[in-house]
Amino acid sequence: MSQLLCKLINATLTRRPIDVEVVQSATQDDWQRCFDLAMGQQVLAMTFPAMTALSKEQWPDFVLWSKWMAYAQNIAAQSKHKREVVRKMGGWLAEDGLATMIIKGFSLAVLYPQPDLRECGDIDIYSGEDYDKVNASLEKHGLQIGRADGHHVHINIDGISVEHHFALHNSRVKNGMEGSTKVLLQLAATDRRPTSLPGICFPNPTFTALFTAWHAHKHFLAEKIELRHVIDWALVLRQLSATEARTVHEVKYGSPWGRFADTLTAIALHRLQLPTDWFSQTEVVAASKISPELEQRVWDDIMGSGHTAHGRTSNHRRLNIARRMLQNRWKFAVYADMGAERFLWKEFVGYMKNRKA
Numbered sequence: 001m002s003q004l005l006c007k008l009i010n011a012t013l014t015r016r017p018i019d020v021e022v023v024q025s026a027t028q029d030d031w032q033r034c035f036d037l038a039m040g041q042q043v044l045a046m047t048f049p050a051m052t053a054l055s056k057e058q059w060p061d062f063v064l065w066s067k068w069m070a071y072a073q074n075i076a077a078q079s080k081h082k083r084e085v086v087r088k089m090g091g092w093l094a095e096d097g098l099a100t101m102i103i104k105g106f107s108l109a110v111l112y113p114q115p116d117l118r119e120c121g122d123i124d125i126y127s128g129e130d131y132d133k134v135n136a137s138l139e140k141h142g143l144q145i146g147r148a149d150g151h152h153v154h155i156n157i158d159g160i161s162v163e164h165h166f167a168l169h170n171s172r173v174k175n176g177m178e179g180s181t182k183v184l185l186q187l188a189a190t191d192r193r194p195t196s197l198p199g200i201c202f203p204n205p206t207f208t209a210l211f212t213a214w215h216a217h218k219h220f221l222a223e224k225i226e227l228r229h230v231i232d233w234a235l236v237l238r239q240l241s242a243t244e245a246r247t248v249h250e251v252k253y254g255s256p257w258g259r260f261a262d263t264l265t266a267i268a269l270h271r272l273q274l275p276t277d278w279f280s281q282t283e284v285v286a287a288s289k290i291s292p293e294l295e296q297r298v299w300d301d302i303m304g305s306g307h308t309a310h311g312r313t314s315n316h317r318r319l320n321i322a323r324r325m326l327q328n329r330w331k332f333a334v335y336a337d338m339g340a341e342r343f344l345w346k347e348f349v350g351y352m353k354n355r356k357a
Helices: 002-014 020-024 028-040 044-052 062-095 105-111 128-139 178-190 205-222 227-238 242-252 258-270 281-288 292-304 314-327 329-335 340-356
Strands: 100-103 123-126 152-157 160-165 192-194 200-203
Touching (some): 002 028, 002 227, 044 062, 062 100, 062 105, 062 128, 062 152, 062 160, 100 205, 105 205, 105 227, 178 205, 205 242, 205 258, 205 329, 242 281, 258 281, 258 292
Parallel strands (some): 100 200
Antiparallel strands (some): 100 123, 152 160, 192 200
């Protein structure tokens, strides 16, 4: 029940009441489908408070309500554990006079009404010129630095995967990030925002917006994205100042992923019905230029397609992803500066060079 889920997301983000007619007409089957859809779109935990804000007569049955609550509590507990991992890691780095920058999920969570309910996987960090020093500092505490894979290495801290990025894009294939990377590298080097945690910084809003759009674009081409990615994009646009919004707009239109970002804005406005004043007028106009047919196609892909099978091995998964890319050639035709076949060839050549290094 996508309409019910969209209403729940809108109420969660805007803190406004849900449309009574939509809720009153919802059956228990509708609530179950909404629950399943929200879980698949990685927004189940964040929508729990909006659901419980309804009158008890409007709630789903007790069993489903209890599952929803348990899921939200589990996500909150995971978020707390990850925050402690970040605190520990930052403390180690601060002892050595170092700091790292949290990117992607963990830093995006602070934009949400209840950060602990924003679902995320790995913790992603970027240390710029201090990359080797940060790795050395973490190794002193018994951590093992994994093998480089395209643009990061994996580090396990208390059961949590930390991805330490040495590049801001897949270094095997420079697809659509050349111009953006220059801006991102400059922002990462000159405007990191300190947090209350020693050794831990957040990126500035311009960096966050640019990286969020590119990251969603990458996942959309390779596999799929969820509504969580659309929400991330809407929230990062909302926090931009007028000057930051202009910079994002200029960089966006020098990149192949600019049209894709505009499609996300269109979905946020038309499907989630988020307030127009959350976005600059420039972004609203850009979103209006996305055809209804294209918006529908992306919406259907978000809501209807499943994740790529993991595969028995990492190489098996790579083959599954490659197969999916070829099946979704239309994404590359509409939203990329190269075809799926060319991208896969460049990725394969880069992968083989990396194995020999």
